[in-house]
Amino acid sequence: MEFGDILFEKESGIATITINRPKALNAFRRQTLEEMIQAFEDAGQDPDIGVILLTGAGDRAFCVGGDVKEWGPSGYDGSSWIDIGLPVIRLQEVIRSAPKPVIAVVNGYAIGGGHVLQVVCDLAIASKNAIFGQAGPKVGSxxxxxxxxxxxxxxGERKAREIWMLCRQYSAEEALNMGLINKIVEPSELMDEARNWANEILRLSPSSLKMIKASFNADTDHIHGLTQLAFGALNFFYGTPESLEGHRAFIEKRTPDFSEFRARGERS
Incomplete structure (x- = not known):
């Protein structure tokens, strides 16, 4: 199985999926997501695999979301009313539905869509230099x-609203304290610690883990419907002047001016 945007390895019951676009801070494009979906489905169905690790190449970023170079005048190419042109929903679904634990191994920036990827994983271990946050309202998304x-x-809802409504960035220590991740380690120890956790999981009953994960997911499966509605709305929003202002400002490295849309929101 050959991939261009990711690395996919299997060893001793552990599958490791690495987003391999370090020059783009591991931002994902359609190809990246399609390859990740294929790898997750393969690992999820492989009876020899008991744990899946998700990480990013290099030491600067886990993933910073969608690649802005793939963004056009009305959003990402190939969009539909329930799809922004990137199969993000499908990747989120396959991570959640994999019948074995998925551990996010966060080695740097986890921002925007990349932050959401680590959120939907079952567990998360981060290096001390990891940075977490959302950026959507800054860039019209x-x-x-x-x-x-x-x-x-x-x-918690209060903290989640802060994360989205202020678009701040948070250190690994802050992420641990708010319950966003499970553990922090030195950058040089990150993958070793992730494999230690994976090996500890491999000693447990796989059927029990499968049912436990399904039980946790059942409590929040209604969010899938919200996600479909949200991405349908996002597709429409990407074609508005308000979203375009956020995107242009990001590309031009300036502060966006959303003032006219605050006054005339119905026209955005």
Missing amino acids: FDAGYGTAYLARLV
Whole structure:
């Protein structure tokens, strides 16, 4: 199985999926997501695999969300009324539905859509230099499904609203304190610690773990419907002047001016 945007390895019961676009801070494009979906489905169905690790190449970023170079005048190419042109929903679904634990191994920036990826994983271990946060309202975008509703389950609704409504960035220590991640380690120890956790999981009953994960998911499966609605709305929003202003400002490295849309929101 050959991939261009990711690395996919299996060893001793552990599958490791690595987003391999370090020059783009591991931002994902359609190809990246399609390859990740294929790898997750393969690992999820492989009876020799008991744990899946998700990480990013290099030491700067886990993932910073969608690649802005793939963004056009009305959003990402190939969009439909329930799809922004990137199969983000499908990837989130396959991570949640994999019948074995998925551990996010966060080695740097986890921002925007990349932050949501680590949110939907079952567990998360981060290096001390990891940075977490959302950026949607800064750039004319949002994730009003798992990125909001499920995030609130992890950190509490008040903190989740802060994360989205202020678009601040948070250190690994802050992420640990709010319940966003499970553990912090030195960067040089990150993958070793992730494999230690994976090996500990491999000593447990796989059928029990499968049913436990399904039980946790059942409590929040309604968020899937919210996610579909949210991405449908996001597709429409990407074609508005308000969203375009956020995107242009990001590309031009300036502060966006959303003032006219605050006064005339019905025209955006």
